[in-house]
Amino acid sequence: MSKKQLIMDKALELFSEQGYEATSVQQITERCGISKGAFYLSFKTKDELVVSMIDYYLQQFIMDIDQAVKGPYQHESLLVEFYKNIFELFKKHSISVRVFFNEKVFLSKQELFYKISVYEVEMSQAMLYMLEQLYPNNLQETKYDVMYCMKGFIKTYAELVIFSNIPLDLEHLAKSLAEKTRIIAEHTTTPFITESLVQIMAAPYEQEIAQNTLVQLIEQSIASIEDSIARESLQLLKEQIETTTYNRAILKGLLANIRQHPESSWVAYVLAKYFHV
Numbered sequence: 102m103s104k105k106q107l108i109m110d111k112a113l114e115l116f117s118e119q120g121y122e123a124t125s126v127q128q129i130t131e132r133c134g135i136s137k138g139a140f141y142l143s144f145k146t147k148d149e150l151v152v153s154m155i156d157y158y159l160q161q162f163i164m165d166i167d168q169a170v171k172g173p174y175q176h177e178s179l180l181v182e183f184y185k186n187i188f189e190l191f192k193k194h195s196i197s198v199r200v201f202f203n204e205k206v207f208l209s210k211q212e213l214f215y216k217i218s219v220y221e222v223e224m225s226q227a228m229l230y231m232l233e234q235l236y237p238n239n240l241q242e243t244k245y246d247v248m249y250c251m252k253g254f255i256k257t258y259a260e261l262v263i264f265s266n267i268p269l270d271l272e273h274l275a276k277s278l279a280e281k282t283r284i285i286a287e288h289t290t291t292p293f294i295t296e297s298l299v300q301i302m303a304a305p306y307e308q309e310i311a312q313n314t315l316v317q318l319i320e321q322s323i324a325s326i327e328d329s330i331a332r333e334s335l336q337l338l339k340e341q342i343e344t345t346t347y348n349r350a351i352l353k354g355l356l357a358n359i360r361q362h363p364e365s366s367w368v369a370y371v372l373a374k375y376f377h378v
Contacts, residue, residue, distance in 0.1 A: 169183050
């Protein structure tokens, strides 16, 4: 486990026990067994730590969702597996979600709203991909509306999974929501959410994947990873952003070299989308 990951894990424990405002950097370092200097080498402030924590959990969530919608499931079970995967993730990370939802101080942080909007678009794209696989011929005009209905289902039932102590059958919940989604997908004729509206809402994402942002992500990964092959692969991928000379097979190989490392798994995911591989 990296030092950054250790700090995030122990900070989450403390935030859960006593709240964000009541937790000091000193308490975090004592729980980690490190010095304050070691903390500040990883995070400049406690606020930066929180942003990094939310970044980390959202990255893991989006990568798991992307894997779910592109997984080896039968056509008829894809929706069920999608919903089941999401609610299992909410259950798994319920402690962290409760911490961030309950702390009103986070509501005033504009940077967090921006980051959440970026991941929201990532999730939307994964859901659209799934809907296009399930209904390739009859959702051209309504798929965005169906996607937002699905988001409504997820938000409503996620609150039940995260904040309720009631034992829930997630398999049954997934089947129920899959059935509702199929009905909406097959019978919606008057959509409200259109492609043009979605593109307007996706504007922050377009800024996030600008070349200079990708370069910054790569440089951060290079600085935090020790494996020489992964570092070299990251450097080559960085060069490809300005001038793409490698073919698809080489790019996939370079991405495979960095995907296995936790420190660079997110940049691998973003670069795969950027290079369309």
